[in-house]
Amino acid sequence: MKSSGKSFIESLLEKGIEISNPSSVEIGDEVNIDLISSEDVVIYSGCKIFGKKTLIMSGVRLGERSPVTIKNCQLGKNVNLKGGYFEESTFLDSANMGDGAEVRAGCLLEEQSNGSHTVGLKQTILFPFVTLGSIINFCDIFMAGGTSRKNHSEVGSSYIHFNYTPNQDKTTASLIGDVSHGVMLNKDPIFLGGQGGLVGPSRIGYGTIIAAGVIFRGDNPQGHKLLMGKQFQKEDLDFYPGIYWSVKRRILNSIDYIANIIALKQWYIHVRSKFYNRSKIEKLLYEGAVEKLDLILHERIKRFRQLTDKMEKSLELSRSLVGDKISENLINQKKELFDNSQIIENTFKENLSCAGDELKREELLNAIEEIIKKNGIGYLKVIQQLNEKDSKIGSMWLVSIVEKIRKTILNYLPSFK
Secondary structure (H helix, E strand, O other): OEOOHHHHHHHHHHHOOEEOOHHHOEEOOOOEHHHEOOOOOEEOOOOEEEOOOOEEOOOOEEOOOOOEEEEOOEEOOOOEEOOEEEEOOEEOOOOEEOOOEEEOOOOEEOOOOEEOOOEEEEEEEEOOOOEEOOOEEEEEEEEOOEEEOOEEOEEOOOOEEEOOOOOOOOOOOEEEOOHHHHOOOOEOOOEEOOOOEEEOOOEEOOOOEEOOOOEEOOOEOOOOOEEOOOOOOOOOOOOOOOOOOOOHHHHHHHHHHHHHHHHHHHHHHHOHHHHOOOOHHHHHHHHHHHHHHHHHHHHHHHHHHHHHHOHHHHHHHHHHHHHHHOOHHHHHHHHHHHHOHHHHHHHHHHOOOOOOOHHHHHHHHHHHHHHHHHHOOOHHHHHHOOOHHHHHHHHHHHHHHHHHHHHHHHOOOHHHO
16 A cells, blocks of 8 residues: 555554654655554654655654654664664664664664664674664674673774775675674674774674774684784885785685675575564565675675776786785785686675585574474574574584685685685
8 A cells, every 4th residue: 555745644643653743754655554564653753754665563663863764674673763864774673773873775783783873884784782882884894792682792982894995995894703603692792992993804703802992903703802903003105006915814804704694694594584474564574684685795796896806907006016026926816816706706696595504404493493383483582592502503504604605716716725
């Protein structure tokens, strides 16, 4: 059912939706009224709702602090968006964002993840319970860790993920935690201290603490360290546009990021799907989440290809500058990247449905089905009731996906091994 203008507002009011100032609310003609729940939804003054894919489930609050604009977003139960702009993103149950948010396309905020005021996100995935402080720019990043709202990964206020380089390169997405273990909701939280930043692409393991005020430029995938930062070089260096003096870390971290998102999509297809089959609305929320993973994968593969296409020019420029002083290994790496640019892109796309160890997957699914039969459905509760053995089996299944993709891509990049 569709409506427009005043008649649409009247229809929402008749459904039982609370609109504090109906004349101030704008709703696009393309919005489907059947995708807006009538149960305990509150829309405050000045809000704007657009997009034929927009979905609003029960208990949603929009604009309680300042006007909210949403466009083609899917909002699960009890989502609270207090103020700002939200586009082509999915918020699962009880996710919330503070005033002044700007959430651009391709974001997926899972259950009870949240941010305070003035948070900017794009192509960002937050696992359950992850908390962002205020005045944060957190684009092109995945973050997991923690077990509850009292024990969660957190980013301190005034934090930045640096995702753009002087060479106009955005092959810089960072893994804060990982998918294979993070989905089990039993890992130690990660803390990124306020007034700091992370230079992507980076990999940070569970239990890591990055001290306040630190701009971290490395990796700590093993986790469980307090990182105080290192003194950067004091003297200025010459900068030559288009030259990459090293590529190995950037390439390996980018491969791992893409492989992790592919594993997460498999988790959604085989595990998450079991929790969204009771109604059409639930199914649409699930489909919105999967769509965001597809958007992220498309973007990451595109950015990876753009980087590999730059390697021929980078090699020419570096040779003209330093001649034979450039290392043979770096020459081989750049050649492999450029020569195999198209086949690497195709290989990523061919592996978007990589299944991994299907026996371990089925063992995990059987364990989940048993918990659902005994205790009912509810994603967070079911996953947290998995015993240690089944959690490890599930992680091994997802790790097998990541490892297979990494190995397949590195077959074309022997000098990166």
